[in-house]
Amino acid sequence: MRKPASRFCEGVSEQLWVRRTLRALLASSLELLVGPLSGGASAEPKFTVDDSSFKCMQDMTPVRHFYVDNLLGGLKETVAVAQAGKGDYPEGSVLQLMPNEVMIKQAKGFNPATRDWEFFYIDVSPEGSKIYKRGFADVNNRLGLNCFTCHVKARPEFDFVCETDHGCDPIPVTRAMFGALQRADPRCKNQPPMSAEDQEALKQLGEIVKALTSKTN
Numbered sequence: 001m002r003k004p005a006s007r008f009c010e011g012v013s014e015q016l017w018v019r020r021t022l023r024a025l026l027a028s029s030l031e032l033l034v035g036p037l038s039g040g041a042s043a044e045p046k047f048t049v050d051d052s053s054f055k056c057m058q059d060m061t062p063v064r065h066f067y068v069d070n071l072l073g074g075l076k077e078t079v080a081v082a083q084a085g086k087g088d089y090p091e092g093s094v095l096q097l098m099p100n101e102v103m104i105k106q107a108k109g110f111n112p113a114t115r116d117w118e119f120f121y122i123d124v125s126p127e128g129s130k131i132y133k134r135g136f137a138d139v140n141n142r143l144g145l146n147c148f149t150c151h152v153k154a155r156p157e158f159d160f161v162c163e164t165d166h167g168c169d170p171i172p173v174t175r176a177m178f179g180a181l182q183r184a185d186p187r188c189k190n191q192p193p194m195s196a197e198d199q200e201a202l203k204q205l206g207e208i209v210k211a212l213t214s215k216t217n
């Protein structure tokens, strides 16, 4: 007859074995789905996003009217998809049209519903960036409208990127207004004085935002 202590040990090691086997099975089936997992079976993200991940928009790479970056060093691949105007963005991709709103592509499988995009609403000032809200289906813009609800309407080949004709609900912001917001990003150093056109565009945007927020309040 075994002593209770050793039976206990056996139980524990059996549990460990089951856990390890399950983990190995899970890792290999994930590998089948998404290719080799670098860093072994751990689900650790390859990069973390915090306040320091964001920068002055003018230091990002412009493609048409928006800006891109890649937090994993894969800028060339990100720019290639942006320039092609369709296709799946690689992990680490950062997209911005306005200083406060950011989409970042997390690792494959992170959130299938958003095709692994994480949405951010950030506060920007000369001191830098501060994440105000981040997440998947539950982040709203400053008008209280949900990022995911709009961007999910982009047709599948566009990987959640709306531009003007990909199927998303339009936003009442003109190219002149985006341009002015991009040039006025307070995080950028040595800003030249704002042009009269940009001042006018921001004034009009301010009026639109005021009208829209007073309607919803």
Ligand code: HEC
Pocket: 065, 066, 095, 096, 097, 101, 102, 103, 119, 120, 121, 139, 140, 141, 142, 145, 146, 147, 148, 150, 151, 160, 161, 162, 163, 164, 168, 169, 170, 171
């Ligand atoms: C009312 C719908 C709507 C909401 C809400 C919305 N967006 Fe967009 N977004 C758009 C449209 C439409 C464009 C394209 C505008 C253009 O190119 O003129 C766009 C553009 C963008 C772009 C540039 C790439 C692209 O898709 O064209 C990013 C990045 C982005 N939005 C992030 C966000 C984030 C982050 C939020 C939430 C904080 C958000 N958006 C909320 C509709 C929306």
